[in-house]
Amino acid sequence: MLPKCYTDICIHGKWFHHDHGQPSAYMLGGNQVYNLGAIPTTEEELLSYLEPIALNCI
Numbered sequence: 225m226l227p228k229c230y231t232d233i234c235i236h237g238k239w240f241h242h243d244h245g246q247p248s249a250y251m252l253g254g255n256q257v258y259n260l261g262a263i264p265t266t267e268e269e270l271l272s273y274l275e276p277i278a279l280n281c282i
Contacts (some may be wrong), residue, residue: 228242229243229244229264230243231244231267231270232242232252233246233270233271235271235274235278236275236278236279238251238259238278238281239251239252239268240252240274240277240278242260242264242270242274244251245263246263247259247260247261247263248260249270249273249274249277249282255257258274258277260273260274261273
């Protein structure tokens, strides 16, 4: 992933926004920021960090 870019990704029907180079993401339409614990360097890593969050979101 390139710096100063972003990824919007749908996981289990929930859309998340991640700014590359940041260790956080948020669900689109929401106001909670989720700490990923690390800065993902690939989309696969981002997915692995967000999947547990998506499964626990109502």
